[in-house]
Amino acid sequence: MRTLSVKSITSIALLIVTLVSCHSPAYISGHIEGSITKDVKLYLIEPDLLNEVAASYFGRVIDSAVVYPDGSFEFRNLPTSKNPMLLELVIQTSGKTPNYKQTDDPTSSNYMPLLWQLGEPLYVTAKLESFQKSLSIQQPSEVNKALLDLRDINQNAYQTHLAGKEWQLEDGKELLEKEQAVLQYRNELITFADSTKYLMPALVALRWVSPVNDYERVPEFLVEQCTKWKQQPEHPWVEQLCKQSELSNLPVLVGNTFPNLELPTINKDTLLVNNQLGNKLTIIDLWASWCAPCRIENREILVPLWDDYHDQGLQIIAYSLESDASAWKTAVERDGADRWIQASELQGDDAPFLKKIRIQTIPANFILDDKGVVIAKNIHGKALVDLVKSYMQN
Template sequence: MLSYIKFHIKHRCFNFKKTKTFSVRNTISLILIALTLVACNSKADISGKLESVVEKGTKIYLLQPENLKDVAASFFGKVIDSTVVNSDRSFEFNNIPKTKEPVLLEIAIAVPEKASNYLQTDNQATANFMPIVWKSGKSLKINAKVDAFQKSFSMEHPSEVNKALLALRDVNQKAYKTYLEGKHWELEDGSQLMEKEHAILQYQTELINFADSTPNLIPALVATRWVSTANDYERVPEFLVRQCETWKKKQPNHPWAKQLCTLSEPANLPVLVGDSFPDFKFPMITKDTLSLKEQLGDKLTIIDLWASWCAPCRIENREVLVPIWDVYHDKGLQIIAYGLESDEPAWKAATERDGANRWHQASHLQGDDTPFLKKIRVKTIPANFILDDKGVVLAKNVHGEALIDWVKNYIKN
């Protein structure tokens, strides 16, 4: 660079001696050219250093999710670069996308015997990847531990959106440690299934609260994907609807906001809180056919989805619904239970054994391939919908003591 400047200055000075036309303006032009060349040759990169023991040949990958469903999903992100960690534990990516707009990327440590785009999503404490937002012309310097990559990930001088992603990471890690890490549930007989579901919902709620409060689209979408990397939002569909409403106003042209709204279309989600529950003619255990709207309680109706082979459903019958029925049926409570049954004798025996023959029992006796579940777009049991006297959904999937308290407080007030 200096030789380039000297050459041109010398050349200009030579002309100056002969023509006397050299000026301050020429000198300034040369300086500006030199500064421009320096800027052009400066390199914006993604680089960093890994702490802890790094095995020789350890690889680190740079992934780019191409669609919303690819975010935080194993085997879906596109590998755009890779590098081997140096002996001094440093690394640097060279094939970084050049885009006008900021783009979400994922940095991932290679996991032995796994594909290069494998992301560890089951155990957040050992997650091997971290989402970042890259903007052309801005270098990113990061630091992390190999065996706790996401948990230990840090960044020098992060942008506001990367600060939000780091804050989301902290929420994710804390919620996982609080509700899920080290927990074991007895699922063989299904007796602790509801405990596990409750713990998962508490974990998800922390991420949902973050997504609902952040002013940044990309962190909100990452939080949405972390709520369910399997794209299963059956238990929290209202959250998807809220996110769609937020971002179609703020960033309506962003392709991922559009994909989010497609995901949250009513046809893709169960009946929502605030919706009128669809009327339906039920084939009853008594061989009658009853219309839902004709059987609504004076104050509340619980639509209970269960099965004779479902252990937590049976526990809910005996320990929750029977006591609720005995106390509140005469005060305006109705229960309509729908069974995912194919064995009529087993169904009838279960209702009698549990005391669930007190309230309406319905089933098409088609197992889980039933028109009713298809109509309300539900695939998982136990499940319930709590309706007011006009059939509007007030709450969903409230179970155990929480359901007893909910009914008690509503009827009392």
């Protein structure tokens, strides 16, 4: 019987390892920098639905990996689908739920969306305390490079418009300032989604615009994204996007004709919107007596606009979200808002008018041309003054 030498055994072992590795599926591995304890784990989350992307506590855990004391990790139980898949790499400490994703502040987010393609290994490095912000991929694919670019845009936009800001929300002006800051932040993500040629980064941008799935202030964005990607109907997320962007689910859009609805007025009359349009411009203003920013807008913006431009063709039709007629009338008189049309069905949050135009948040407004077509929406303060002044002078 022939005995193999140690050298021969070693050579055979290396050959076996080489053969096995050549036929093993590619995996995700990498290194985490920071104070690693035995409680640090990474999870791969697969969102089943579009609305599960970037949504905390949603998505299926398909694999987990321990982060070793030296910071290394690797996943082996990966999907074998030949189609590219969006996965979310999530890091957790202290026994937190695997699919908990920190979505409030991107500078401390604990997850990162990645495109997984069978046969293309991913080597990832990141810092424990700033996982998403610091994450990098060795030689990323074009799609993963786009996702990293989106991550950088998201981080920078958050720092520019929202980080460290504190608003006194009881103050009507500061409430509108916060809304404007949020919109500016969102617009940078929207610009990316509109310009990218890759579906998955666009859909991640869409979800980062609103992880809670609230697109009331930017419904046109949903419609534009459906139009852009519906040529790829084989992906179920595109179908879900287009379902969400159906006009029956969205507020009246810029470019639409505002519906000719019947409204009960403060004088116990009834009017049709189309019969009250201004010769040049109409503001449909949605407000309430209990809404602090609405009251400020009445006194400081709408009254001067009315006084300056009503005789030149400006009309204002105000709808108030009220249930108390006395409080409504008192607010109208105190604000000087009795100059223009005031309407309400006095049904509070259950107001039929708001349901018909699919609005839930006030203050809100629609700016209509002389034909009743919406030319702008939700413009407040100086921006509204500038818009009206420019339009009326042309």
